[in-house]
Amino acid sequence: MYKILAINPGSTSTKIALYENEQEILVKTLDHPSEEMEKFEKVVDQFQMRKDVVLLFLKDNGFDVNKLDAVVGRGGMLPPVKSGAYRVNDLMVDRLKNRPVVEHASNLGALIAHEIASSIGKEAYIYDSVKVDELIPEARISGMPALPRTSTSHVLNSRAMAIKAAKNMGKNYTEMNFVVAHMGGGVSLSVYEKGRLSDIISDDEGPFSPERSGRVNLRPFMDMCFSGKYDKKTVGKMISGNGGLKGYLGTTDAREVEKMIHEGNEEANLVYRAMAYQIAKGIGELATVLKGNVDAIILTGGIAYSKMMTDMIKERVEFIAPVEIMAGENEMESLALGTLRVLRNEEQAKEYTE
């Protein structure tokens, strides 16, 4: 019986799960209020605090850390990597600690996993990192030579949902073409073309989301950045943290927004409809990557629980392909089961290189 600890650090929480083979034994979301997080200058400064809450959680549940067979963390902002499992090695630790491609809470997944696993002489892994990059050559050209496109998306959930949708249809996902919209605190859209993540619209390239601005006009944005009114941290927060629903309506909770709409708030109604409109537009854009040969459009993430939102999106995109609603996310299961396959030698963990 393999015991696997999965760690998924998000911007406002750390999700932890303990698995025995396929069985989830313990699961917890530990929230980190914004007052607690504001004192940390950089994401890496949160390492000790987040590691401590993971260890405390295991202790409080009477679980002996020495019994673990492996620890897996959500893969962070690395240079482009392949899908599947990677062993966390010293180079990956150095990259995520000292030279992350972008500051993001997921960078701590591998670091905490590595620290805990090393302390008991076991291996740490990441699985389906946010930087899985299988873009087709055309998708790499941004239009600005200094900034080639790379892939950043919610791969862990989106790929798992594509695999599950194909299975539900009695097919292997390597035979299918999907457009997946992950709709959580951040929204990213992706194309799974016969199993390959051939293009994406990341959380800063397309639709706005509960806490992120999404795409904005570049020239006014440049003027704003150089106006001298804002520092880098504030602008970063406008993009991610205080953008989207939060920026317009003061909340990142889509349920709150729906309550406002039911109470007759016109502004909330317009902004929420605009979010659906932008997500639908992005799905339409990605359908062209598949030249219209889309087997299904998958709506997933927390917001896919909302009938109001999914109905608004469906209305605009169901002419393209059937819409599958797969609400929620199964990131913890994807991390744990991916690692289980590695422990059982059903899948090889890759060695991280640069």
Ligand SMILES: Nc1ncnc2c1ncn2[C@@H]1O[C@H](COP(=O)(O)OP(=O)(O)O)[C@@H](O)[C@H]1O
């Ligand atoms: N039943 C629901 N109806 C509408 N929105 C929901 C529902 N459940 C969760 N959400 C929304 O989903 C979003 C969070 O999604 P989630 O996938 O948990 O994101 P993350 O993991 O990025 O925090 C929030 O805006 C939340 O309000």
Ligand SMILES: CCCC(=O)OP(=O)(O)O
């Ligand atoms: C799209 C990259 C990963 C990401 O933004 O994850 P969260 O939405 O969980 O912060």
